[in-house]
Amino acid sequence: MPLPEVTEADLLHHLPHAKNKEAILFVTALCGTCKLAERMLEIVLAASVQIDIRKLNINYAPRLRDAWKISSVPCLVIIQDGKPVQFEYAMQSVDHLYGLLK
Structure with a gap:
């Protein structure tokens, strides 16, 4: 199942009300x-x-x-209660990502 895409406007609207752990993968098309x-x-x-x-x-x-100072892609931003708590640039393995997100 593909990851759903979100716009910056939707995310900025959502973050102040977020209460759970979530993750955003910053990417580029190519x-x-x-x-x-x-x-x-x-x-x-x-x-x-x-x-x-x-x-x-x-x-x-x-x-x-700019606000989160994301320097390269891919960048997985882990968010807790609407605030970024971790920036992961090296997607080492599925097992590593599973451990970060569980």
């Missing part, structure tokens, strides 16, 4: 490593991890990119 990271996260979701994971094209998210 990034091969981003496609691999997305596939790995799809496998994690298939393993019944109970967390919302969405993707966002960094080219269309300048406010979040």
Whole structure:
């Protein structure tokens, strides 16, 4: 199942009200490593991890990119209670991602 895509506007509207752990994968359209990271996260979701994971094209998210100082893609941002708590740039393995998100 593909990761749902979110817009920066939708995310900015949602974050102040967020109460759970969730994750956003920042990507670009032509990034091969981003496609691999997305596939790995799809496998994690298939393993019944109970967390919302969405993707966002960094080219269309300048406010979040600058506010969170995202320096490259792919970047998995783990959010708790509407605030970023971890930035993961190295998608080492499905097992590693599963451990981060469970």
